[in-house]
Amino acid sequence: MLEISELRKRFAGGPDAPEGKVALDGISFVVRPGEMFGFVGANGAGKTTTMRIVMGVLQPDAGSVSWQGRPLEYTERRRFGYMPEERGLYQKMRVAEQVEYFGRLHGMDAAAARAAAGDLLERLGLTERRGDAVEALSLGNQQRVQLAVALVHDPEVLVLDEPFSGLDPIAVDALATVLQERCRGGVPVIFSSHQLELVERLCDSVGIVSAGRMVASGTVGDLRAVESRTLRVVVRDPAPGWADGLPGTVTVTGDRHVLLTTDGDGQEILRRAMKAGQVEHFGTDQPTLTEIFKEAVA
Numbered sequence: 659m660l661e662i663s664e665l666r667k668r669f670a671g672g673p674d675a676p677e678g679k680v681a682l683d684g685i686s687f688v689v690r691p692g693e694m695f696g697f698v699g700a701n702g703a704g705k706t707t708t709m710r711i712v713m714g715v716l717q718p719d720a721g722s723v724s725w726q727g728r729p730l731e732y733t734e735r736r737r738f739g740y741m742p743e744e745r746g747l748y749q750k751m752r753v754a755e756q757v758e759y760f761g762r763l764h765g766m767d768a769a770a771a772r773a774a775a776g777d778l779l780e781r782l783g784l785t786e787r788r789g790d791a792v793e794a795l796s797l798g799n800q801q802r803v804q805l806a807v808a809l810v811h812d813p814e815v816l817v818l819d820e821p822f823s824g825l826d827p828i829a830v831d832a833l834a835t836v837l838q839e840r841c842r843g844g845v846p847v848i849f850s851s852h853q854l855e856l857v858e859r860l861c862d863s864v865g866i867v868s869a870g871r872m873v874a875s876g877t878v879g880d881l882r883a884v885e886s887r888t889l890r891v892v893v894r895d896p897a898p899g900w901a902d903g904l905p906g907t908v909t910v911t912g913d914r915h916v917l918l919t920t921d922g923d924g925q926e927i928l929r930r931a932m933k934a935g936q937v938e939h940f941g942t943d944q945p946t947l948t949e950i951f952k953e954a955v956a
């Protein structure tokens with residue numbers, strides 16, 4: 659597994675902030691083979707810094723990164739697939755040639771690189787653009803090429819900084835399918851994203867980072883379990899004042915009254931609701947990842 663332990667990083671200050679900036683304040687998490695890990699957090703929370711340290715682009719002040727129980731070195735990192743925040747493609751090089759070239763840089767022979775590039779370009783919807791220079795592509799299509807470059811050498815681990823940003827819904831689905839396949843094949847995948855519905859849909863586990871610290875992590879199910887549950891009761895045409903004295907808030911739409919509460923005795927609330935009118939719904943709402951995120955970083 660990939661193990662990130664107690665990473666700390668402070669950037670040197672400039673004239674405006676001589677004390678410097680603590681970007682990471684003890685970040686730890688693990689990603690297991692076959693696990694898709696969604697790395698989420700507000701702008702500036704520390705996601706990119708963490709991924710750069712994992713990839714050896716930056717050195718931490720303290721902490722360590724290990725893969726399969728051993729500290730990560732250049733040789734292992736070479737077998738990783740990385741999509742950096744600062745996208746890096748050769749603008750004049752043609753699309754297929756570029757993806758093949760990166761495959762060769764990772765040690766593939768020419769035939770294997772050509773086959774893998776052709777397959778990925780097909781999967782990511784770029785076959786018709788394979789002969790175009792990268793600079794002639796739209797930003798979203800350049801992003802697809804960047805993804806093909808990260809994936810071409812069949813990496814052991816994938817570290818992707820906002821891979822879904824700027825992609826249209828068709829490309830999002832194509833990339834999600836490719837990543838899920840790699841994951842099912844045993845590859846740990848870390849990706850950062852601000853698209854929380856997507857993270858919720860795709861990821862086995864999620865880490866929420868805030869100001870350089872991991873403030874919540876686990877499966878979306880685990881994170882939900884520690885959230886306060888909201889009870890939702892919908893009563894049709896109830897007697898006036900039916901919810902007086904009950905905890906929570908009532909909103910009225912037409913003849914439907916909706917009571918939302920995180921407190922109180924559910925059975926008592928149900929009895930009152932049934933006495934007051936026709937109960938159309940009685941149950942707890944599952945918080946979305948967006949709601950969990952907002953609470954965790956508040």
Ligand SMILES: Nc1ncnc2c1ncn2[C@@H]1O[C@H](COP(=O)(O)OP(=O)(O)OP(=O)(O)O)[C@@H](O)[C@H]1O
Pocket residue numbers: 669670679680681699700701702703704705706707708
């Ligand atoms: N090279 C640098 N020099 C100084 N400060 C930096 C540097 N790189 C990052 N930082 C600071 O470290 C903090 C973490 O930044 P980082 O890019 O890791 O956040 P992020 O979670 O990836 O944000 P975003 O969602 O906006 O991409 C920020 O306060 C940022 O300004």
